[in-house]
Amino acid sequence: MRQLADKISEGQVVLRQGQDEITLQLPQSLILEVQVEDEDKGTKGLQHSLEVEIKWFDDEQGGPLELG
Secondary structure (H helix, E strand, C coil), rough: HHHHHHHHHHHHEEEEEEEEEEEEECCCCCCCEEEEEEEECCHCEEEEEEEEECCCCCCCCCCCCCCC
16 A cells, blocks of 8 residues: 555556556546445444545646645
């Protein structure tokens, strides 16, 4: 996660799986959506999840992404 955060901060993320590769050029202005869910899994108990989604628009102008 730290490596991904560093790459996002640098503005470029390269994703590889086997021979396949995709390079994402990210603007400084990003939309960060975070969702927390608790789901009852019956006998297994309560399952917790944290979902992080990053979105952006082409030619977006604005300030850097900040977490607080």
